[in-house]
Amino acid sequence: MKLQHLLHGTLGLGALGFGFGLMASTGLAGCGPRPAELFELDPLDAAPMQSCSAHGPMQRTCDDCNGGDTAACLKVAASYEQRFDVARRDGDLRTAMRFYGRACAQGDAAGCVLVNDHYATVRGLEYFARQVARERRDRACGYVDEACTTKNPLACRVEGLCLAEDWPLRTQARDLVGAARAFTAACDLGDARGCAELGWLKAAGAPGELPAAFAAHQKSCTLGSVQGCVAAAAHTYYGLGTAAAPEQALQTVSTLCEKGSPEACQAARGYFASLRPLLVHEQLEKSWAAPSSEQIDALELRPAYVVGPGRVGFCVRADGGVEKVETLDSTGEPIVDQYLREAVATWKFPRRPAMQSAAPLCSVHEQRLAFTFRSVSSRPLYTVWESYMSTRGGLSILDTDPLRWR
Numbered sequence: 234m235k236l237q238h239l240l241h242g243t244l245g246l247g248a249l250g251f252g253f254g255l256m257a258s259t260g261l262a263g264c265g266p267r268p269a270e271l272f273e274l275d276p277l278d279a280a281p282m283q284s285c286s287a288h289g290p291m292q293r294t295c296d297d298c299n300g301g302d303t304a305a306c307l308k309v310a311a312s313y314e315q316r317f318d319v320a321r322r323d324g325d326l327r328t329a330m331r332f333y334g335r336a337c338a339q340g341d342a343a344g345c346v347l348v349n350d351h352y353a354t355v356r357g358l359e360y361f362a363r364q365v366a367r368e369r370r371d372r373a374c375g376y377v378d379e380a381c382t383t384k385n386p387l388a389c390r391v392e393g394l395c396l397a398e399d400w401p402l403r404t405q406a407r408d409l410v411g412a413a414r415a416f417t418a419a420c421d422l423g424d425a426r427g428c429a430e431l432g433w434l435k436a437a438g439a440p441g442e443l444p445a446a447f448a449a450h451q452k453s454c455t456l457g458s459v460q461g462c463v464a465a466a467a468h469t470y471y472g473l474g475t476a477a478a479p480e481q482a483l484q485t486v487s488t489l490c491e492k493g494s495p496e497a498c499q500a501a502r503g504y505f506a507s508l509r510p511l512l513v514h515e516q517l518e519k520s521w522a523a524p525s526s527e528q529i530d531a532l533e534l535r536p537a538y539v540v541g542p543g544r545v546g547f548c549v550r551a552d553g554g555v556e557k558v559e560t561l562d563s564t565g566e567p568i569v570d571q572y573l574r575e576a577v578a579t580w581k582f583p584r585r586p587a588m589q590s591a592a593p594l595c596s597v598h599e600q601r602l603a604f605t606f607r608s609v610s611s612r613p614l615y616t617v618w619e620s621y622m623s624t625r626g627g628l629s630i631l632d633t634d635p636l637r638w639r
Contacts, residue, residue: 274334274348275358278327298335306336307344307387318426318460318496323541326351342376343391349373354401354628357603360618363630371404381418389419390427397434401621401628409434420452428453429461436473437510437624443474450507459494462486464507466500471594473511499561499597504546506597512549512582513624522579523600523627524572526617532568533614534602534631540565542601542626545577548593553582561597573600599626605633 285295291312297305310332313325330351336344349370353363374395380388397412413434419427432449435442447468453461463486468475470482489497496506532538543564548557558578560570577598604615615631 274331274338275352275356278331278334295332298332301339303336303339303341306332306339307341310336310344311387314426315457318429318458326355330356337373342373342380343385343388345373346370346377346391346395350400354621354630355601355603357605357630359605360632367400367402370400378415381415384418384422386419386422386424386427389415389422390424390430393419393427393430393434399623401619401623409438416449420449423456425453425456425458425461428456429458429464432461432464433507433510433624436508437513443468445474447474459489460496460507462489463494463497463500463505467505467507470505471508471592495562499544499546502546502561503548504561504595504597506544506599508594508596509598509626510624511594512596522576523620523622523629524569524576526620526629528572529569529602529629529631530616532566534566534569534604535615536604538566539569539602539604542599543570543573545570545573545598545600546595547577547580547598548595549582550593551591555580555582556593557595564600564602569602573598601626601628603628603630605630 285292285299288295288309291309294305294309298309310329313329313332316325330348333341333344333351334348337348349366352358352366353370356363356366358366374392377388377392377395381392393412393415396408396415399407413431416427416431416434420431428449432446432453435446435449438446447465450461450465450468454465455461466482466485467473469477469485470479471477483501486497486500490501499506541562541564543560544562546557546559546561547555550556555578558574560574563570564573605618615633618630618632620627620629
């Protein structure tokens, strides 16, 4: 059984249609649902995929995807995912997730995990839709281990995420040993991002794992991941698990910056986002604090004010204190940028990894503001609904404030 996509045309009806689609597809008692039955594309995402002319050289592959070729859907998704590893380009991220969603609707378990996690967090759907998307993500995770055994590299990478990722409201305990196995399988099968994930997992582990983390990032770079190259450069810059060669590292990231990688440009300024797993651990995760909800609420933010995630560069001294805090990428709202800097400046890190360089270790904090979708009749005044912190950054979901509707 597969659900048909609803193709509403307005913002309000699109989000509402997705919500009704969620409710309809959860009523599958006794059916033993397949991965395809765990998901339905938001109509706002489904409608643009009816035409493939915007995808340039991938147009024919997109047409094949729309014709039911799941491998073609995954190929287009990977094409957008690999554009400087997508995490730094929201437009490419949104497009990649549309195609993972189409692959999911055709029965691909890994695509179901990725797109449902996207819908549960940064997509900006209403609370009910986000909650069901989380449940679907967790259910879809039950299928990827079997797909990984068939030597499917994407499935192995996603299995690792299912086992290790510190997702908001995670319901099952993390299995870091199982995640390392899955990421290693993905990396051995040639998945560049799987190698990068393995590197970050190793970096967050015991100090003796740093050489293995560096080796994984090096392999990721060789396979074509810019994030892998920047992460390997970070290790080389500071002498983490390898010999220190700061000049060589800066030359690498400067070259990638010239080619258009935002993350490499940040690294060229001395801030390496890939070092965050080295700093975050269980003791510190409990003390992460997002900017004050009260301050953000007082701004009466509207989606038009915020153009993307804010990224703040910061350096950690040997005593764990923070210095050299500056905005690398603006959210589009200067006061929010100020709040982000103030929040990061208060952080205290219980540890800093042993490294050959005595210089402060400089990383990047990314904070995203996701606005929920509402019907056009609602006044666009938002309040912070929920906030999360993870090894990948912070996420604050803003919903309309019912006290301001009248």
